[in-house]
Amino acid sequence: MQYFKPPGDHFAGDCMPFSHDGVFRLYYLLDKGHHQALGGLGGHQWAQASTRDLVNWEHHPLALPLDREWEGSICTGSVLFHEGVYYAFYATRRRDWTQHLNMATSPDGISYTKANGTLASPPPGYSPFHFRDPMAFRDFEDGSFHLLVTAELEPFAIPGRGGCLAHLFSKDLQEWRQVEPLLIPGLPGAPECPDYFYWNGWYYLVFSSEGVARYRTSHQPYGPWLKPLVDTLDCPAARVMKTAAFGPERRIGAAWIGTRQGKLDRGDFEFGGNILLRELVQAVDGTLETHFLPEGLLSLADGFIGKQLQPHLGATIIEGGLRLSAREGLAAAVIQEITTPCRLQLEVSPAPGVTQFGLRLRAGEGFDSGYELSFHPAERRVRLQDQEITAVEGLDGRFTLEVVLYEDLIDVCIAGRRTLVNRLPEAQGRDVWLYAMNGELDFIIRRTA
Secondary structure (H helix, E strand, C coil): CCCCCCCCCCEEEEEEEEEEEEEEEEEEEEEEECCCCCCCCEEEEEEEEECCCCCCEEEEEEEECCCCCEEEEEEEEEEEEEEEEEEEEEEEEEEECCCEEEEECCCCCCCCCECCCEEEECCCEEEEEEEEEEEECCCCCCCCCEEEEEEEEEECCCCCCCCCEEEECCCCCCEEEEEEEECCCCCCCEEEEEEEECCCCCEEEEEEEEEEEEEEECCCCCCCCCCCCCCCCCCCEEEEEEEEEECEEEEEEEEEEEEEEHHHHCCCCEEEEEEEEEEECCCCCCCCCEEHHHHHHHCCCCCCCCEEEECCCCCCECCCCCEEEEEEEEEEEEEEEECCCCCEEEEECCCCCEEEEEEEECCCCCCCEEEEEEEEECCCCCEECEEEECCCCCCCCCCEEEEEEECCEEEEEECCCCCEECCCCCCCCEEEEEEEEEEEEEEEEEEEC
């Protein structure tokens, strides 16, 4: 499922991972027309694939199809298992564009029956056009059930900043009562696709702002919520990541990366594209990091990445790789004739004072062609064309670097701790350049498969 796209003219949208009884279920919005179906309402339906090992996946019929005349889109939601029943909570965007919460049940997590009636609608003081993405969880101390809902307060003291996570609770999964919002983050728009979980002494609250997944931490189930220094789970191209446990210790994130408008590098990202899976890592201080999902890379284990490693200005071959020496200016080397899809693993060892280093990917007409993956140690910044992550630690010392080239996607993992991805459809060159500026750096090639 790593980089999976539904067949034909369909795309994958918001992901809703869920795990129970050894089965990892990935529900996702099945999109056609990049959110333009049914006059722009979306026309989304819940598709599903499941696995027991994150390697072998089974695709199932639609879990929640559009089958009622007034349904304009089945929006994002979540699943909860209780006393032998799977409960799917979702929002419906109706033909008048208002949004309302609904529920469906299933004995097996595959085929769902929608409940009659509406579970909840936006109450007075809330926008009728922002009431979606319910995240369900249970408080195991008192047995109550809770929903966190993408919402927007109207009116609000600062216009445009009233987006909040509305909070509903129930004792029986039937009757729901709304209380004060759990969080008003103060960011533009409504916080979308919330996620909530407990992990090794920490409570986590995840939401997406303008498509970028952000998280908060707390030692208490309902806050106060603390913002970590780096509160994003990936770069902006990885859209609305949500998570689910897999086994007793692992947690898997699922997002999507959109297609580019006009299939151009500078084209805006469109709604819907390919699924993107990540492994989450929890640090001692409770902060979260991401790295490649190991099971998602198995299909890239065979093949040879390049025909020849050719040193150029300031580059010399050393055991296992090359050394770039650029006391002033630029040093570079090239790996020629790459076969894709491929996975490149490097060990990067910059000497003190190197101002910039990196790779140029899918190059074809010399060093300045292709796409630049650049590392800036002093600024703790990494950039892949128009995608960037900041506050990246460890760029001034030895670290591992993994790069996956898959169709028009470029996926990057830095030191097993930070990830970023981009879709760049235009350049199709088969060379990879490695470079350093104003200093010395070693690239050791650990894997070329």
